[in-house]
Amino acid sequence: MSSEYICFFSGSMIEANHLTSKLSENKVKYILKDDHYSATLAGFGTPNYLNSYKIFIKKEDLELAKRIYIN
Numbered sequence: 001m002s003s004e005y006i007c008f009f010s011g012s013m014i015e016a017n018h019l020t021s022k023l024s025e026n027k028v029k030y031i032l033k034d035d036h037y038s039a040t041l042a043g044f045g046t047p048n049y050l051n052s053y054k055i056f057i058k059k060e061d062l063e064l065a066k067r068i069y070i071n
Contacts, residue, residue: 005031008065009055016053022068023057031056 008030009019016032023030036052039045057065 005056
């Protein structure tokens with residue numbers, strides 16, 4: 001992953017889906033990484049599936065994303 005992206009959020013699927021919906025509404029591009037699904041495909045388990053979703057955003061969108069997340 002490019003260094004222009006940073007991990008903005010880590011949490012459950014429900015929280016991640018809610019936040020990605022809000023980011024999309026505000027035209028903030030993001031990458032959603034599902035560690036639980038990746039581990040399942042590889043034949044492993046995830047010990048903490050509640051924090052297996054990560055949202056990466058561009059550094060330049062950080063301030064806007066923070067405002068969206070707080071509201």
